[in-house]
Amino acid sequence: MEIIEKAPAKINLGLDVLYKRDDGYHELEMIMSSVDLADRLILSPLPTDEIIIKTNSGFLPTDRKNNIYQTIEIMRDAYQFKSGVEVQLVKNIPVAAGLGGGSSDAAATFRGLNRLFDLNATKQEMVDLSIPVGTDVPYCIHGQTSLVKGLGEIVLPLTQNMPSCWVVLVKPKLSISTPKVFAKLAVDDVYHPNIHALKNAIEAEDYHEMTQHLGNSLESYTMTKYPVVAEIKQKMLDFGADAAVMSGSGPTVLALCQKHSRALRVANSLKGFCKEVYVVRTLKS
Incomplete structure (x- = not known):
């Protein structure tokens, strides 16, 4: 069995x-x-x-x-x-x-x-x-x-799953230790995203509002130490992603796109920059 x-x-x-x-x-x-x-x-x-x-x-x-x-x-x-x-x-x-x-x-x-x-x-x-x-x-x-x-x-x-969309994941060729990121983090100086506004947007199934509230307090440290992560995020936005944010302690950056064609454009723009590029879908429970 x-x-x-x-x-x-x-x-x-x-x-x-x-x-x-x-x-x-x-x-x-x-x-x-x-x-x-x-x-x-x-x-x-x-x-x-x-x-x-x-x-x-x-x-x-x-x-x-x-x-x-x-x-x-x-x-x-x-x-x-x-x-x-x-x-x-x-x-x-x-x-x-x-x-x-x-x-x-x-x-x-x-x-x-x-x-x-x-x-x-x-x-x-x-x-x-x-x-x-x-x-x-x-x-x-x-x-x-x-x-x-x-x-x-x-x-x-949450009462609703994340609104259905395409997600572009891009991982540069480096690995990051989560404990090291937290050890170096200056909590008083980091950006604090509005988690409750993000939660409310998802539960209201409001995709546009959701994209306005993505955020990650760990970005400031990781992107300063590894500028390539910040560069990936900016390239995603430049090529038309609705929103982009680093996942966890990095180094992967994710972009949200409602249209498959837009997600492919974002992904293709980064394939010459990073080898690990994925176009995936959000999951229901």
């Missing part, structure tokens, strides 16, 4: 860093959604207690450093199943790109194990177990347009 799960990329339409907490972490408020660029996981039980991860990506560890491996250990400890698990991971989401690929893989593993072993875990139970794996995993388990708070563990699905 095998179970197949998709692990969609997440995007940040809005990311506000509110303040630095006493524990050293940062309090966040975000609007997150998902697109149809996705990894694919095939999970199957093993007669031994081994955990085996096979992947087409040479960039990923396949031991305890891997989010999938950690998730299997957490679920096996919580639900006391004895079987080992093999996971075949087809990686399509760029690594260390601000698109939550590793977190979405972990979320898909939670869902897949729940089905594979008939664990009857609720979504909230999986969310509670997922927090040590990564702060984006709770959102990825929910997987619909949501207001996300705290470190990422508070996920409040």
Whole structure:
């Protein structure tokens, strides 16, 4: 028996860093959604207690450093199943790109194990177990347009999904460490997007108003240190994107376009500039 799960990329339409907490972490408020660029996981039980991860990506560890491996250990400890698990991971989401690929893989593993072993875990139970794996995993388990708070563990699905549109994703040839970005961030000096105006626009299904409120507090640091990220964002706008914003801590920048022809124009304008360019659609829940 095998179970197949998709692990969609997440995007940040809005990311506000509110303040630095006493524990050293940062309090966040975000609007997150998902697109149809996705990894694919095939999970199957093993007669031994081994955990085996096979992947087409040479960039990923396949031991305890891997989010999938950690998730299997957490679920096996919580639900006391004895079987080992093999996971075949087809990686399509760029690594260390601000698109939550590793977190979405972990979320898909939670869902897949729940089905594979008939664990009857609720979504909230999986969310509670997922927090040590990564702060984006709770959102990825929910997987619909949501207001996300705290470190990422508070996920409040919106009454409407993000209005349907085309999304152009462009990742320059660099990887960015999220912890390093937060460590260097001067919270008092960053831009604070209006997350609640963005939420209201999405729930009103007002595409134009939504595009007016995209924003990311982390852009100031990342774009100063890596000017190519700012250059990509400006090129997207110059070639007709309705809006553009950096996703997560970067380096991927996303552009929104209502028309497919416009999305293709934006994408084609950047293909000579970056190799990793994707034209994708927003996902419904």
